[in-house]
Amino acid sequence: MATLALIGTAGFGGSVLAQTPKSALDLIKDRGTLRCSAHNGSFSGFFELDDKGNWKGFDIQFCKALAAATLGSAEKVTYVPLSWAQRFPSLISGDVDIVFKATGWTLSRDTKQKIDFSMPYFVGGFQFMVPTASGIKSGKELGGxxxxxxxxxxxxxxxxxxxxxxxxxxxxxxxxxxxELQGAYFAGRCDALAGWGPSLAVTRTQKVKDPSTQTILPITLTLEPISAAVREDDKKFRTVVNWTIAAMIRAEELGVTSQNVDGMRAQIAANPAANPAMAKLLGVQKGVGADLGLSDNWVYDVIKQVGNYGQVYDRELGAASPYKLDRGANRLWRNGGLIYGPVFD
Structure with a gap:
């Protein structure tokens, strides 16, 4: 039930009752499932269905990570297929709790939509792809x-x-x-395909036998930070989303993976004083969960069930995926990339 807040009315000496909507975090806990965006089709590498009808992809893993953080299980997600145009109305109406859907953080969205953005979890630029046989070398040659x-x-x-x-x-x-978009391009109804550079690279790998027949032009139209979208004025939930992303990045920095997290946790539990920051991070000692409204095991649950940032990238887009997409700007900051997170203290 929504909370009632008493607000004074200036100039009248009276008061009115206004409803403060529940945080999405509380709604998720009450419901027992996270409602997360998916796609009305396939966006390879980021959100797509496997041959068993299960959602997979880079963005889908962040839905799973958030479910693990808030509910203790990465499987407690209800995926809602949405078109690009439907994502913000569906978020604002409450049909979904969050949008992880290759969504760029832009000024107009931040100011004109009733949404807020998380810290970026990916960066990618807009580019053109053209048939190599066209001889086109730059966007300036696309006149007509x-x-x-x-x-x-x-x-x-x-x-x-x-x-x-x-x-x-x-x-x-x-x-x-x-x-439909890819079909039109590969059928020759388009001279060029404009899109998100990482998605173009995935499409080229997936759709053609010889990737060299398709050229992604080197000029990036713009570099865009990709963030989760949440309903505005819900700092409580946005904070949880931010720290879930940050935890996956921090785990990669520290070398904590889904494979070794149990061993590291057991080792730290034997002597928490030897590494108090790690003891707190992995829930051996209390302190990382209460201020977020989560259990102290939430980081452990995320890493154990989903993995750190690098694991997710490699599995869904990189070396362990069919797409072999180089991390580029999505490397950790210390490796020459742009990915970093706030400090766990």
Whole structure:
């Protein structure tokens, strides 16, 4: 039940009752499941169905991690398939608790939508892919071309800005579903495919026998931080989301994996004073959960059931995946990348 807050009315000496909606964290605990965004089709490498009808992919792992943190089980997730255009209305209406859906953190979304963003958990730029046989080497050579892209994403205004700034005009055709978009491009109905660089690389690997027949142009239209979207004015839940992402990054920095976390935890439990910060992080000692409204074992549950950031990347996008996508800017900061997290203290 929503909490009632008493608010004074200036100039009238009276008061009105206003409802303060429950945090999504409390709703998730009451419901016993996290409602997380999925896709109305397949977005390979990030959210897709396997041959048994189970959701997998990089973004899906963050849904699982959040379920492990809040409910103790990575399997307590209800996935809600959404188009790109549906993700924010569905979040605002409460159909989903959170959107992990390759969502760029932009000014217009932050100011005009009733949503807030988490810390970034991925970075990627917008680029063009063209048939290598076209001989096109840059976006400036796309004058008069037909460029296909996904509907309801932030790339549409980026393309408009690019055409204006570079004085090049091309026709933009949008598609709701990834399958339709890719089908149009590979059928030759588009001269170029505009999209998120990592997704273009995955598509090229997945859809063509010889990746060299498709060229991803080196010019990145813009570099975009990818963040989870939550309903605005829910700091309690947004804080939990941020620290769940941070925990996965911190675990990679410390070398804590799903394979060794039990051994490390047992070793620390034998002598917590030898590493009090790690003892707190893994729940051997109290302190990491109470202020977030979680159990002290939440970091352990996330790492044991889902893995650290590097494990998730390698499994879903990198060396252990079919896509072999180089981490690039998504390496840890100390390895020349842009991925870092706030300090656990």
């Amino acid at each position: 071309a037909t460029v296909c892209t996904a509907a309801g994403t932030s790339i549409e205004p980026v393309l408009a800005s690019y055409m204006a700034s570079e004085n090049v005009k091309f026709k933009v055709v949008t598609y709701e579903k990834s399958e």
